Amino acid sequence: MSAWSEYKKKIGESRPWHMLDSSTQKASAEEAGRRYDICLSCDRLIKLTKQCKECGCIMLAKTKLQNATCPLNKW
Numbered sequence: 001m002s003a004w005s006e007y008k009k010k011i012g013e014s015r016p017w018h019m020l021d022s023s024t025q026k027a028s029a030e031e032a033g034r035r036y037d038i039c040l041s042c043d044r045l046i047k048l049t050k051q052c053k054e055c056g057c058i059m060l061a062k063t064k065l066q067n068a069t070c071p072l073n074k075w
Contacts, residue, residue: 012055014068025066035063035075042074 027035039045039059044052050060054071062068069075 012069012071014062014065019061019065026064027066027068032064035070036060038070038074039063042072044072 026032036059039050039052042052044054045059046053049058051058052062052071055062057068063075
């Protein structure tokens with residue numbers, strides 16, 4: 001599998017620009033908070049930027065997308 005294919009697999013179906021689309025389903029505040037708490041305790045999170053080392057996403061935003069998934073299957 002190419003590096004690009006591997007990256008796309010890790011990032012999943014959700015994309016950062018989905019946050020700007022009003023028709024995109026958002027997770028509840030409770031669910032987003034639960035997800036983000038998991039990210040904060042993960043050793044793959046870059047604490048300074050809140051970016052995941054696995055998928056490259058900014059997790060404060062990604063955790064708010066209903067259909068987003070963790071590349072490590074933690075949530």
